[in-house]
Amino acid sequence: MNRIFKSFNFSVVDYKDAENLLNSMALKGYEFKGTGKGQIKGFAMFEKNNRAKNINYAIDIQCNLLENQKEKYYDFYKDLGWKNKDCFNNKLHIFEAEQGSAFPIYTDDLTELENLKEGMRSEGLYLKHGLLIIFFLFLIWLMFRWGGIGINRQVSYFIIIYFLLAISYMVTSMIHRLFFSLRCRKCIDLMDLLSKNVLSKELRFWENVFNIGSFVFFPSVAIAGYCYEIWGIGLNGYGFSNSWNIIWLLICVVSVFVLLSSTYLLFSYPEKSKYKTLSFVGYFMYYLSIYEFFIKYLLT
Amino acid sequence: MAREQLKTLTEPMYYVLLSLIKENHGYGIMQMINEFTEGRVTVGAGTLYALLGRFEKEKIIQQVAEENRRKIYKLTGKGKDILQEEFERLNKMVSDGEKFMGFDGQMPSPPDNDSGSGISMPVNEEISESQQEVSKENTKTPKEIKNKKGFSIGGLGKGVLIPT
Numbered sequence: 001m002n003r004i005f006k007s008f009n010f011s012v013v014d015y016k017d018a019e020n021l022l023n024s025m026a027l028k029g030y031e032f033k034g035t036g037k038g039q040i041k042g043f044a045m046f047e048k049n050n051r052a053k054n055i056n057y058a059i060d061i062q063c064n065l066l067e068n069q070k071e072k073y074y075d076f077y078k079d080l081g082w083k084n085k086d087c088f089n090n091k092l093h094i095f096e097a098e099q100g101s102a103f104p105i106y107t108d109d110l111t112e113l114e115n116l117k118e119g120m121r122s123e124g125l126y127l128k129h130g131l132l133i134i135f136f137l138f139l140i141w142l143m144f145r146w147g148g149i150g151i152n153r154q155v156s157y158f159i160i161i162y163f164l165l166a167i168s169y170m171v172t173s174m175i176h177r178l179f180f181s182l183r184c185r186k187c188i189d190l191m192d193l194l195s196k197n198v199l200s201k202e203l204r205f206w207e208n209v210f211n212i213g214s215f216v217f218f219p220s221v222a223i224a225g226y227c228y229e230i231w232g233i234g235l236n237g238y239g240f241s242n243s244w245n246i247i248w249l250l251i252c253v254v255s256v257f258v259l260l261s262s263t264y265l266l267f268s269y270p271e272k273s274k275y276k277t278l279s280f281v282g283y284f285m286y287y288l289s290i291y292e293f294f295i296k297y298l299l300t
Numbered sequence: 301m302a303r304e305q306l307k308t309l310t311e312p313m314y315y316v317l318l319s320l321i322k323e324n325h326g327y328g329i330m331q332m333i334n335e336f337t338e339g340r341v342t343v344g345a346g347t348l349y350a351l352l353g354r355f356e357k358e359k360i361i362q363q364v365a366e367e368n369r370r371k372i373y374k375l376t377g378k379g380k381d382i383l384q385e386e387f388e389r390l391n392k393m394v395s396d397g398e399k400f401m402g403f404d405g406q407m408p409s410p411p412d413n414d415s416g417s418g419i420s421m422p423v424n425e426e427i428s429e430s431q432q433e434v435s436k437e438n439t440k441t442p443k444e445i446k447n448k449k450g451f452s453i454g455g456l457g458k459g460v461l462i463p464t
Contacts (some may be wrong), residue, residue, distance in 0.1 A: 060346050073349070075369050079327040080345040103330070105346035108312045115350055 001047060007208050008035050008044035012091055012119045013180055014200050015059045022057035022094070029053060032096070035088045037266040038279030039259065042211065045267045056097050058082060058105045061119035063091045077105075091123060109190045117184055125177055129170040136163040159294070162214070169210060173203055219286065222252050222293040252289035258282030309386050312343050316351050317383045323364050323374040326352070355379070 006025075010018040022032050022044075030046035032055075065073060073093075074084040081102025082095035095105070106112035140163050143156050176199050187193040226249035262279035269275060309317075315337070319329040326348055333343050343351075352373065355361040360379035365372040375383065 072369075072371075076326050076349055077345045079325075079370065080330055080348070082345050103342045103344045105344045107342050107344040108310065108347045110310060111312070111347045111350045115346065 003048075004030060004046045005043050006046065007042055007204075008088065009042040009204055009207055009211075010088070010092060011125065011200070012061055012063070012123045013116070013177070013194075013197055014204070015061055015092055015116075016194050017201070018092060018094075019057060019059045022059075026052045026055050026057060031055060032057060032085065032094070034086045034267060034270050036263055037270050038263050038276055039283040040263045040279075041089065042208070043263075054099045056099050056102075057085075058095045058097070060093045060095065060105055061091060061115055062093060063119050063122040063124075065090065091119065110188075113184075113188070113190045113193070116190070117181075120177070120181055120184070126174055129174050133167050133170050136167050139163060166210065169203075169206060172199075173207075176200070176203060218290050219252055219256055222290045223249060225293055226252065248289050248292055251285050252293075255282050255285035255289060259286060309382070311341060312347055313351060314383075314386060315341055316343065316348065316355070317360070317375065317379060317386075320361055320373055320375045320379070321383070323372050325367070325370045325372045327370075 004025075006021070008018070008021075025032065025046050029048055029050075029052050031049040031052040033045045033047050035041060035044045060077075062073060070087070077084065077095060082097050082105060084093060085096045086094045088094065106115070140160055143160060180197060183196060184193060226245050230245045230249065258278060259282040262275050262282055265275045266272075266279065315333045316329055319332045324332070326345075329348060330343055330345075333341055352361065356363065356373070359376055360382060361373045362376050363371050364374045
């Protein structure tokens with residue numbers, strides 16, 4: 001089986017880019033199999049296949065549908081030739097059809113533009129980013145309030161820089177969306193509007209860098225710190241009990257493996273809920289061990 | 301939604317309403333429109349889904365049955381009125397077009413003197429009466445004219461085309 005994983009973190013306004021990605025991979029012979037179903041959602045899996053060259057993909061935007069609404073929606077589209085393949089984030093719905101067997105999903109520009117506007121409104125980007133910004137600001141305030149001394153200060157500055165980078169990414173993304181929606185109000189030509197959506201590719205790239213970077217960076221620091229402490233050289237002289245450190249170290253290492261393996265398994269068997277719970281357990285262990293290390297380390 | 305009331309009946313909307321004179325479901329609508337227009341007009345899944353949702357919300361169509369998990373719709377009375385008005389409007393447009401295309405005379409000439417509003421029609425008794433009626437109607441607020449029906453036809457309300 002020849003499998004390829006590509007990053008897939010498109011938002012509502014990038015649905016055309018996502019469609020182009022799927023269709024270009026199909027032309028190369030790779031069939032789209034699904035997006036991440038566990039805690040790590042931002043990837044799509046493609047498999048080399050013979051039938052891929054005949055498949056056409058289309059993406060429709062419907063935000064936050066309930067299960068029964070989704071069923072009726074998928075049935076309706078199936079009648080008209082588009083079979084549902086996957087649903088990303090409960091916002092982008094991916095449909096496939098054989099070449100030439102179905103009319104394009106939107107034959108009327110005006111309806112498509114209305115649907116995009118409705119999708120942007122119900123996506124809740126501002127709320128999500130706003131809450132995260134508030135959360136990070138709160139953590140920064142906490143660190144200033146409770147921050148340690150000595151070597152802790154340099155590490156805490158580094159963490160504050162990380163949080164500030166995250167906040168600036170989110171602010172940029174919100175401003176970008178604001179400008180896009182303002183342009184939407186005046187614009188009546190969909191293709192013209194979408195072609196003006198310039199920054200989103202860069203924003204997606206930086207979001208990926210950020211996510212992958214922090215996924216790798218934080219456990220490495222935590223693991224290094226736990227190892228350092230286990231070998232008896234307490235970093236701020238407070239010698240924690242070694243047995244606890246070994247347990248936390250194991251939890252941290254195991255959680256990374258569990259997360260990665262459950263993500264891969266969920267790509268192959270998307271319906272099995274035991275893999276989903278495994279993924280959640282891995283996620284929980286991951287964050288628990290990292291917070292344990294940083295809070296213990298920074299707040300004492 | 302920002303625009304609650306649909307102001308213009310676009311081509312897909314008109315054809316979808318036509319396909320719902322008798323009861324029909326999604327697949328049937330798409331097939332009939334494609335067949336009867338000989339492929340000139342096609343309605344995609346997304347367009348149809350959005351239009352049916354909007355029409356049902358505005359009570360222009362209603363669901364009359366459900367067969368094999370497929371919803372079957374039909375026009376309501378309000379929908380039939382709207383469709384009838386649009387059909388008559390389109391007919392008038394075509395017959396007016398024939399009048400224009402068959403027009404053999406000179407273009408109308410503007411008045412020689414500097415007086416007045418530039419209307420090329422001579423103002424006599426009859427016409428001034430009808431103009432008074434229209435100007436009385438135009439003192440109705442725009443809201444009243446629009447709210448006559450939830451679904452007005454393309455900005456061609458009364459009082460727009462008649463010069464005052």
